[in-house]
Amino acid sequence: MATHIPLDEIHGSQEMGEQTQRKLWLEVLHDWVTTVDHKKIGLMYISYALFFLLVAGFEALLMRIQLAVPNNHFVSPEVFNGLFTMHGTTMVFFVGMPILFGFGNYLIPLMIGARDMAFPRLNAFSFWISAFGGLLLYYSYIGGSGLYGAGSAPDVGWFAYAPLTAKVFSPGHSTDYWTLSLLLTGIGTIGTALNIVATIISMRCPGMKMSRLPLLPWLYLVTSGLAFVAIGPLTAAQIMLMLDRYLGSHFFDTQAGGSAVLWMHFFWIFGHPEVYILVLPAFAFANEIIPVFSRKAIFGYPAMVAASVGIGFVSLGVWAHHMFTVGLGAAENTFFVLSTMVIAVPTGIKIFNWLATLWGGKIQFTASMLFALAFLFQFLIAGLTGIMLSVAPFDWQLGNSYFVVAHFHYVLVGAILFMVFSAFYFWYPKMTGRMLSEKLGKWHFWLFLIGFHLTFDFMHIPGLLGMPRRVYTYEADRGWMIWNMIISSGAVVQAVATLLFVYNMVWSYFKGPLAGPDPWDAWTLEWTTTSPPPSYNFAETPEVSSRRPLWDLKHPDDPDSDYEIGPSRRSRAKKESQ
Amino acid sequence: MSDIAVAPGGTDGAWTLPSRGTVGILCLILAEASIFVIFVVAYIFYIGKSLTGPTPKEVLSLPIFTSICLLSSSYTVHAAVSALRRGQQRLCSLWLAATVLLGGIFLAGTAHEWYDLIYNHGLTIQTNLFGTTFYSLVGLHASHVVVGLIMLSLALWFSVSGKMHHHHWEKLEVLSLYWHFVDGVWVVVFLVVYVLGR
Numbered sequence: 001m002a003t004h005i006p007l008d009e010i011h012g013s014q015e016m017g018e019q020t021q022r023k024l025w026l027e028v029l030h031d032w033v034t035t036v037d038h039k040k041i042g043l044m045y046i047s048y049a050l051f052f053l054l055v056a057g058f059e060a061l062l063m064r065i066q067l068a069v070p071n072n073h074f075v076s077p078e079v080f081n082g083l084f085t086m087h088g089t090t091m092v093f094f095v096g097m098p099i100l101f102g103f104g105n106y107l108i109p110l111m112i113g114a115r116d117m118a119f120p121r122l123n124a125f126s127f128w129i130s131a132f133g134g135l136l137l138y139y140s141y142i143g144g145s146g147l148y149g150a151g152s153a154p155d156v157g158w159f160a161y162a163p164l165t166a167k168v169f170s171p172g173h174s175t176d177y178w179t180l181s182l183l184l185t186g187i188g189t190i191g192t193a194l195n196i197v198a199t200i201i202s203m204r205c206p207g208m209k210m211s212r213l214p215l216l217p218w219l220y221l222v223t224s225g226l227a228f229v230a231i232g233p234l235t236a237a238q239i240m241l242m243l244d245r246y247l248g249s250h251f252f253d254t255q256a257g258g259s260a261v262l263w264m265h266f267f268w269i270f271g272h273p274e275v276y277i278l279v280l281p282a283f284a285f286a287n288e289i290i291p292v293f294s295r296k297a298i299f300g301y302p303a304m305v306a307a308s309v310g311i312g313f314v315s316l317g318v319w320a321h322h323m324f325t326v327g328l329g330a331a332e333n334t335f336f337v338l339s340t341m342v343i344a345v346p347t348g349i350k351i352f353n354w355l356a357t358l359w360g361g362k363i364q365f366t367a368s369m370l371f372a373l374a375f376l377f378q379f380l381i382a383g384l385t386g387i388m389l390s391v392a393p394f395d396w397q398l399g400n401s402y403f404v405v406a407h408f409h410y411v412l413v414g415a416i417l418f419m420v421f422s423a424f425y426f427w428y429p430k431m432t433g434r435m436l437s438e439k440l441g442k443w444h445f446w447l448f449l450i451g452f453h454l455t456f457d458f459m460h461i462p463g464l465l466g467m468p469r470r471v472y473t474y475e476a477d478r479g480w481m482i483w484n485m486i487i488s489s490g491a492v493v494q495a496v497a498t499l500l501f502v503y504n505m506v507w508s509y510f511k512g513p514l515a516g517p518d519p520w521d522a523w524t525l526e527w528t529t530t531s532p533p534p535s536y537n538f539a540e541t542p543e544v545s546s547r548r549p550l551w552d553l554k555h556p557d558d559p560d561s562d563y564e565i566g567p568s569r570r571s572r573a574k575k576e577s578q
Numbered sequence: 579m580s581d582i583a584v585a586p587g588g589t590d591g592a593w594t595l596p597s598r599g600t601v602g603i604l605c606l607i608l609a610e611a612s613i614f615v616i617f618v619v620a621y622i623f624y625i626g627k628s629l630t631g632p633t634p635k636e637v638l639s640l641p642i643f644t645s646i647c648l649l650s651s652s653y654t655v656h657a658a659v660s661a662l663r664r665g666q667q668r669l670c671s672l673w674l675a676a677t678v679l680l681g682g683i684f685l686a687g688t689a690h691e692w693y694d695l696i697y698n699h700g701l702t703i704q705t706n707l708f709g710t711t712f713y714s715l716v717g718l719h720a721s722h723v724v725v726g727l728i729m730l731s732l733a734l735w736f737s738v739s740g741k742m743h744h745h746h747w748e749k750l751e752v753l754s755l756y757w758h759f760v761d762g763v764w765v766v767v768f769l770v771v772y773v774l775g776r
Contacts, residue, residue, distance in 0.1 A: 193609075194606055195602075197601060197605050198598045198601040198605065199598075201601045202597065203598065207593070224605075227609075228605060228608040228612060229612045231612075232610070232612025232615070233615075233616045235613055236612075236616035237616065239613075239714070240617075243703065243714055248704040249703045249710035249714065250704075250707055250710045251620060251710055251711075251714075256629060256706065256707060256710075257706075258624075258707060258710075269616075
């Protein structure tokens with residue numbers, strides 16, 4: 001049975017965009033607000049996340065200015081507490097999750113040859129409720145002090161340990177805004193995750209068996225599965241906190257026999273899988289981008305899938321490594337030390353697979369690939385400091401120090417943000433129809449790389465020297481000054497690089513060279529349709545018979561399905577023998 | 579060059595995938611289950627840790643009749659789906675009505691229990707850790723029953739007014755899966771609160 005992918009779609013119609021008449025901006029706005037198209041929702045997720053990236057980045061910059069020199073009084077301690085709480089909460093919930101879900105929303109239906117997500121209206125609902133959550137969090141700057149006049153932004157830290165969140169210690173409504181906004185985005189996250197799973201399971205185009213699913217959807221499947229079991233505990237804990245604060249229950253009220261450690265458990269049962277919810281999509285981008293710029297198929301596809309699923313399961317059993325300093329007891333500590341170390345195994349498999357993909361490939365050093373290569377290197381280091389911190393006695397020394405801050409920023413910035421930038425350079429042409437400037441992209445890469453290493457390499461040192469996180473200032477004789485100065489100057493370099501990236505996006509949107517449907521000579525289905533794709537994605541539902549359908553299309557004499565082990569190859573062999 | 583034949587093989591036979599409604603509701607159930615797990619863990623963790631009375635032993639009695647009602651409503655909703663699947667419209671309405679009735683009895687039982695606890699035993703969510711965990715866990719479950727009852731009543735309304743047809747059976751099945759989940763959670767809540775916790 002022959003399968004067809006129409007080539008008219010590939011040499012798509014550029015003039016389509018020009019034919020449509022210009023609309024009034026109100027009509028455009030109405031279009032975007034009422035849309036249920038996965039591509040538009042994806043773009044809204046991404047732009048919403050980019051907006052908050054700038055906001056939370058600005059907050060980080062304010063903190064770095066405050067800490068650049070000892071005994072500084074650039075911001076007050078109260079404002080500083082608000083800054084690190086808002087920075088952390090924003091980056092995790094309103095930058096990390098939406099940007100990754102944005103890419104997922106945009107790419108998954110295209111990659112699996114579907115016209116939209118499984119539940120388009122739920123998709124729109126999830127986006128808007130998440131967006132509302134972000135606005136609610138920032139509304140606390142206006143409404144947080146309420147009638148009591150205490151504090152504006154939430155200032156309890158992003159993990160909001162009890163009893164700091166009790167009504168006595170957090171009067172006013174800032175903590176309520178924090179709780180409510182996390183509750184709402186949690187609902188949005190579960191909605192989107194549900195949608196992604198249903199889309200991948202139920203909307204695949206003919207021939208796209210799970211064994212032929214591109215790795216990006218595969219990893220989003222694992223991420224979404226994790227989201228269900230991780231966001232649930234967060235939601236439950238937030239409900240308990242609300243009950244404590246409003247109805248006077250005693251979940252985390254130690255005076256009535258409640259336990260503050262219980263909150264820590266509940267929060268980190270969410271908190272650690274959350275790290276993997278954020279990093280797995282970054283792996284997903286790497287799985288698509290590294291092969292294309294190495295001009296080789298991904299090495300070890302089944303091992304990659306197995307490792308991802310393995311990470312998903314193991315990550316559910318490591319949460320208490322955030323709590324070694326609580327004093328859980330020797331048996332508990334040992335368990336969580338070991339489980340944390342075990343997670344390095346599937347992660348290591350991934351790193352070796354990426355290296356093996358690069359090995360012998362014709363590597364193209366585009367801006368996208370540069371970010372991906374830096375990701376590989378930096379993610380390795382982040383993993384190594386992670387293994388150091390997984391050793392409980394080491395953690396007792398350095399828990400809550402700047403060493404920990406440096407470690408997780410190495411993951412969040414060095415791995416995830418680098419891969420997000422890489423994904424922008426890779427898929428921006430698909431989303432807008434124009435290429436991002438490579439020249440500006442390389443400036444962006446090198447500046448950001450330098451800034452990143454200035455900040456986060458040197459941040460390990462004050463941590464080793466004993467500087468605790470979340471201090472608003474420090475004395476001059478501690479010996480931390482030079483390191484903090486370097487860290488802060490690196491932050492400025494990163495800020496400049498990020499602005500360059502924003503400029504590149506705006507400039508390229510109007511002036512960038514036209515991309516065409518397949519600028520990278522890639523292999524997955526999203527590159528068979530026009531850039532940007534029409535609202536219906538594919539004029540004709542594609543059919544696939546291997547993991548790289550576009551390779552098969554371009555090389556009909558040497559299709560992948562000949563080499564992939566599976567039923568199709570066997571049936572083909574059978575046919576030939578007959 | 580308009581069409582290119584891609585390598586043959588691969589799509590032998592019909593291409594069928596699981597229904598998106600079923601996959602979606604199973605995902606929702608997984609997420610909801612993880613919320614319940616946390617509340618159950620909190621309940622178990624705080625058993626016997628209340629600093630003041632009343633204790634569960636003093637005030638709780640086994641809600642056996644209402645539990646039987648709720649659990650048997652799992653059967654009736656299943657019967658409603660089967661009836662619709664076979665195209666027996668009126669039988670479906672009848673089973674749905676039975677489900678709503680049984681769920682309503684359960685809810686009334688919970689309401690009566692809470693009234694008794696609050697006004698006769700002085701147990702509120704503020705009284706002690708038992709009150710805190712009891713009302714939140716049982717209340718979370720009851721709120722799920724309320725949501726289920728609203729949706730089942732809507733389904734009943736559609737069924738009676740003739741807007742629900744044979745081909746809607748998969749959608750009704752999605753709703754029934756949610757209802758089975760709510761019933762399953764009650765088994766856990768019952769065991770934890772009324773058996774283990776007493």
